Amino acid sequence: DVKVTQSSRYLVKRTGEKVFLECVQDMDHENMFWYRQDPGLGLRLIYFSYDVKMKEKGDIPEGYSVSREKKERFSLILESASTNQTSMYLCASRVPSDTEAFFGQGTRLTVV
Amino acid sequence: SQQGEEDPQALSIQEGENATMNCSYKTSINNLQWYRQNSGRGLVHLILIRSNEREKHSGRLRVTLDTSKKSSSLLITASRAADTASYFCATPRMDSSYKLIFGSGTRLLVRP
Numbered sequence: 158d159v160k161v162t163q164s165s166r167y168l169v170k171r172t173g174e175k176v177f178l179e180c181v182q183d184m185d186h187e188n189m190f191w192y193r194q195d196p197g198l199g200l201r202l203i204y205f206s207y208d209v210k211m212k213e214k215g216d217i218p219e220g221y222s223v224s225r226e227k228k229e230r231f232s233l234i235l236e237s238a239s240t241n242q243t244s245m246y247l248c249a250s251r252v253p254s255d256t257e258a259f260f261g262q263g264t265r266l267t268v269v
Numbered sequence: 270s271q272q273g274e275e276d277p278q279a280l281s282i283q284e285g286e287n288a289t290m291n292c293s294y295k296t297s298i299n300n301l302q303w304y305r306q307n308s309g310r311g312l313v314h315l316i317l318i319r320s321n322e323r324e325k326h327s328g329r330l331r332v333t334l335d336t337s338k339k340s341s342s343l344l345i346t347a348s349r350a351a352d353t354a355s356y357f358c359a360t361p362r363m364d365s366s367y368k369l370i371f372g373s374g375t376r377l378l379v380r381p
Contacts, residue, residue: 161311190369192371197278197373198373199357199371199373199374200312200371202368202369205366205368207366213365213366213368215368216370245309249311249312249369254367255299255300255361255363255367256317257302257314258302258359258369259314260304260311260312260313262310262311263309263311265309
């Protein structure tokens with residue numbers, strides 16, 4: 158059974174903290190994604206990694222960075238958390254090309 | 270930028286009725302995908318329709334694609350309370366590593 162696991166379901170952090178969101182997949186997928194989801198805005202792509210150590214910016218990369226040192230793990234980093242980064246964060250993976258994606262359960266981050 | 274836009278934003282129907290959701294997109298596509306999200310969870314892939322297909326079925330789901338109008342529809346027949354969820358269309362962006370871009374979703378409520 159395919160599995161994408163996000164390290165936390167719920168997270169509360171303080172403004173200015175450096176925050177790490179971790180995502181691990183066990184399907185040997187090359188592509189991995191980080192999205193944020195806000196009411197009325199749907200899913201917006203933050204970063205995309207098409208292979209180990211490879212990354213591309215999505216539509217809203219400002220305030221975020223990513224790390225993909227190993228194929229199975231894709232980390233999203235909030236360099237200095239701000240209240241406007243309070244959101245649901247979703248990780249996904251897929252084989253290369255235009256096929257379906259598999260999602261983790263989401264991390265609801267609150268920045269206070 | 271949003272590639273797909275769903276319509277309506279919200280839909281409330283009685284159990285047993287059919288539910289129809291629409292998706293419009295902006296650029297050329299290889300395929301269009303539909304996903305479902307239960308409240309507070311990750312997304313689950315439902316069905317993929319390729320650009321050379323006009324209609325596809327999967328159980329109680331029927332998806333149509335009209336590439337001339339850049340639109341797709343998802344029909345759920347004989348709806349059940351368990352179908353209550355948000356539904357998203359997504360398209361791989363052909364000009365950008367097939368990044369998967371989502372619309373803002375339709376919230377479906379099926380009343381028992």
